[in-house]
Amino acid sequence: MHHSERRQFLKLAGLAGVTFTAGLFPERRAEAQAGDFHFVQMSDTHWGFKGPPNPDAEHTLEKAIVTVNGLANKPDFIIFTGDLTHTTEDAKIRRERMKRFKEIVSGLNVKDVRFIPGEHDASLDKGEAFKEFFGATHYTFDHKGVHFITLDNVSDPGAKLGDEQLAWLAADLKQRKPDDRIVVFTHRPLFDLVPNWDWATADGAKAIDLLMPYQNIVVFYGHIHQEHHHMTGHIAHHAAKSLIFPQATPGDAPKRPPPPPFDASLKPLGTRDVAMGKAVTITELPVTKA
Amino acid sequence: MKRRVFIALLVGSVAGGTVRLLAAETGREVSVAASKFEFTPDTVKAKVGAPLTFVLTSLDRIHGFKMPEFGLRTDIIPDKETRLTITPTKPGSFAFFCDVFCGDGHEEMAGTLVVEA
Ligand SMILES: [Cu+2]
Numbered sequence: 477m478h479h480s481e482r483r484q485f486l487k488l489a490g491l492a493g494v495t496f497t498a499g500l501f502p503e504r505r506a507e508a509q510a511g512d513f514h515f516v517q518m519s520d521t522h523w524g525f526k527g528p529p530n531p532d533a534e535h536t537l538e539k540a541i542v543t544v545n546g547l548a549n550k551p552d553f554i555i556f557t558g559d560l561t562h563t564t565e566d567a568k569i570r571r572e573r574m575k576r577f578k579e580i581v582s583g584l585n586v587k588d589v590r591f592i593p594g595e596h597d598a599s600l601d602k603g604e605a606f607k608e609f610f611g612a613t614h615y616t617f618d619h620k621g622v623h624f625i626t627l628d629n630v631s632d633p634g635a636k637l638g639d640e641q642l643a644w645l646a647a648d649l650k651q652r653k654p655d656d657r658i659v660v661f662t663h664r665p666l667f668d669l670v671p672n673w674d675w676a677t678a679d680g681a682k683a684i685d686l687l688m689p690y691q692n693i694v695v696f697y698g699h700i701h702q703e704h705h706h707m708t709g710h711i712a713h714h715a716a717k718s719l720i721f722p723q724a725t726p727g728d729a730p731k732r733p734p735p736p737p738f739d740a741s742l743k744p745l746g747t748r749d750v751a752m753g754k755a756v757t758i759t760e761l762p763v764t765k766a
Numbered sequence: 767m768k769r770r771v772f773i774a775l776l777v778g779s780v781a782g783g784t785v786r787l788l789a790a791e792t793g794r795e796v797s798v799a800a801s802k803f804e805f806t807p808d809t810v811k812a813k814v815g816a817p818l819t820f821v822l823t824s825l826d827r828i829h830g831f832k833m834p835e836f837g838l839r840t841d842i843i844p845d846k847e848t849r850l851t852i853t854p855t856k857p858g859s860f861a862f863f864c865d866v867f868c869g870d871g872h873e874e875m876a877g878t879l880v881v882e883a
Contacts, residue, residue, distance in 0.1 A: 562870070564870065595867045634830065634865060634866050672863070730876075731861060731876050
């Protein structure tokens with residue numbers, strides 16, 4: 477998307493979001509793909525969480541839904557990248573939270589809404605409740621010439637993809653051409669963002685090795701509750717803001733600090749619009765339209 | 767001779783020191799108990815060059831014990847002692863934490879190894 481087009485897009489979207497144009501799909505041939513489109517990523521809603529890190533926890537998700545529903549340029553689909561619910565050891569409460577979360581997000585005026593789990597949803601029961609409510613924890617789909625792969629690095633409480641899923645990923649990638657456009661969704665960072673804070677996936681490097689031969693890959697994830705952009709070789713990894721509370725900025729402190737005090741003026745929460753064209757254009761969206 | 771080669775192969779290149787997988791020198795032992803959601807004690811002292819063995823137990827469920835700068839991790843399984851020996855090679859504070867998601871509070875389950883010169 478050229479600069480002028482991007483401005484046009486922002487105008488159409490009616491939002492003063494922060495736009496980030498990633499140098500993605502660099503090897504893609506110049507011709508435009510039929511049917512460029514956009515989708516919305518929502519993440520880390522932690523339904524069921526209450527506490528000072530978000531005094532408005534009960535309404536943040538609903539407000540974000542109103543904002544997304546108000547986008548002038550409707551997304552083709554919406555994906556929630558994990559931690560839909562806040563963890564609980566009570567299997568009944570876990571299901572109640574998932575049920576309520578599902579009811580709330582049914583208010584989205586987009587038909588195609590997809591989900592992947594976070595460790596809060598899936599790590600205590602190996603994804604059992606998640607599967608009941610939302611289906612498979614990892615899957616693929618194709619949309620307008622783009623191949624989407626979702627990876628589950630949370631159903632194993634040790635934050636592993638596991639050999640079985642890695643073999644599944646390898647088999648799927650084998651069917652792709654080196655310059656196919658591929659988007660990966662996952663919850664935790666696949667790379668070692670801050671090992672001392674466990675901001676990593678135990679066997680994430682194996683997934684990155686499998687992805688590396690493909691020239692047009694981009695990864696979207698959640699988990700760290702903030703916007704973050706990182707490259708592993710030519711592969712960009714974009715972390716999304718959360719819809720519950722922010723986390724500390726990635727750093728080298730031996731221990732991860734607790735969530736910073738809630739400061740609405742920092743606009744620490746939000747969602748993002750991702751436009752898929754010759755480039756991938758990310759527009760950060762606030763919870764509430766300014 | 768053969769044994770030395772074996773050690774060299776097993777010892778990874780890690781920031782904090784070597785990880786000995788052979789029970790050659792286990793040095794001082796420190797018991798650390800894991801429970802939701804803490805390690806007791808959560809600060810352990812060590813000296814550069816002196817082997818130290820963590821004797822890890824769990825009071826409730828499976829937890830993990832990970833020290834990225836030493837390139838090591840293990841599960842801690844209830845009713846079982848899990849031993850890990852390290853030999854720090856430089857002073858500093860090094861994190862250890864639970865890397866098996868264990869519930870609300872898991873993220874805070876961490877401790878510090880303080881290595882003195
Ligand atoms: Cu634990």
